Amino acid sequence: MTDHGPQPVERRLPTEEARDLLALVRELVRREIAPHAAEEEEAGRFPRELFRLLSSSGLLGLPYAGEFGGGDQPYEVYLQILEELAAARLTVGLGVSVHSLACHALAGYGTKEQRAEHLPAMLGGGLLGAYCLSEPQSGSDAASLRTRAVRDGGDWVLDGTKAWITHGGIADFYTVLARTGGEGARGITAFLVPGDAPGLSAAPPERKMGMKGSPTAQVHLDGVRVPDARRVGDEGQGFSIALSALDSGRLGIAACAVGLAQAALDEALAFVSQRRQFGRPLTDFQGLRFMLADMATQIEAGRSLCLAAARLRDEGLPFARQAAMAKLFATDAAMRVTTDAVQLMGGYGYTADFPAERYMREAKMLQIVEGTNQIQRMVIARHLAGPEGH
Incomplete structure (x- = not known):
């Protein structure tokens, strides 16, 4: 060391x-x-x-x-x-x-x-987007969403409430999944909705334990009218579009988790490299050295999973299972690494004078968004079970 x-x-x-x-x-x-x-x-x-x-x-x-x-x-x-x-x-x-x-x-x-x-x-062009799939009563079970789009001549009229929307209330455009047919996954269609559409509004941002700078809010659609030219894909194709987006989005979350964990390791390493206890640098203590080694190994493993899945995607090969694995492993690793960073820094790590406590609070969110890690395990298991498991 x-x-x-x-x-x-x-x-x-x-x-x-x-x-x-x-x-x-x-x-x-x-x-x-x-x-x-x-x-x-x-x-x-x-x-x-x-x-x-x-x-x-x-x-x-x-x-x-x-x-x-x-x-x-x-x-x-x-x-x-x-x-x-x-x-x-x-x-x-x-x-x-x-x-x-x-x-x-x-x-x-x-x-x-x-x-x-x-x-x-x-x-x-300077625009900022948001993705509207989840609802107050349909988070992990996204196929049961209730927001409805009804055709009216050459337009669609959207009514419903979306929940947990990152950039809710500040986005310039929203990709909205709404029900245009019967119950289940096959009755859902995707729409591109302008952020200033009449009838679209946002609730006050949620009060969260972390990510305070990133607004998360419910988005209400009350008679929002969009032309059919803003329907994306075929009617009823929306859920498969949403799942495709989430496969790629999970890799984005995995990469964010790796970055956050790396920042936590860097902070902890800088701290222990400068601090002395019992007349010796902290980096002389084998127990702390082993913690740092484990943290670095988890980060590198998460990074490797993430980039391996990305290479499959770039080659046009199936990557959904690997994306779920990367999201699961990298975000769980980020939670462990940030917790260990706080522990390594002791009382200093628990104070807001250092970023370690913020990293720890932020890591928790990554285990939840774009499919909880329990959902990732379901996705992986279904792929392992073969076509009949999907």
Whole structure:
């Protein structure tokens, strides 16, 4: 063990363009994100101007086609950039992941005309997106959602309430899943709803134990009218679109978890490298060295799972099982690593003067969003059981 503190994570980036992106992100982190993260999280401030900067810098559309304003980057690169952002401030990393999730339906299932009309502004025009699947009575059981869309001439009229919506109330557009047919998964359709649509409103943000800078709110749709041209995919295709989006979104959450855990390890390592007890540096004590080794191993394992799943996605191969594994492992690891970081720092780790306690509170959320880790285990088990288990 040395006393030099944490070193930058080595990145496996395939092109010079990707390496330039990493340099850009690290400069943004150093200049715009890290210096303000603790203060803004404590105050519950969402960095809206920063997201406009990320958009103009091409960082909100990295995994999407350049034809429509995206960055044409493989998911393997996108996730490593996301990890860097989440390590600096989870509100930013998670926000980029949620925005990417909100763009997924249109990018993957929209017509060429829809994509040409909307995607450039969504990917690089300063807009911020939100994804509306969960409802007050249908979280893990998303197929039982009750928000309804009824056709009225050339329009659809949407009524219902969505819950736990990241960027709820501040988003410029919402990807909304609503029921257009009978009960169950096959009666659901996806819509692209403008954030300023008449009849769309948001409740006050939820009061959370962490992620105070990232607004999470219920979104109410009261007679919201959207033209059929904003229906994404076929009628009744919405649930399969939603599941496809979540497969990719789970990799985003896994990358955020790896970034958060890395930040916690770096903080703990810097602390113990400088502190002495019983006349010796803390890093001389084998018990603490073993804790640090276990933390680093869990982070590296989560990163490897995440990037292995991303490579499958980039090659056009099935990756849903691996995405669930990555989300499950990386977020559980983040909870363990952040808890251990607080323990290693003792009383200092428990105070708000150091970021370790914030990392610990934020890690809990990652085990819940985009499918709880119990749901991830169900997804993995169904894949292991074969087609009959789906």
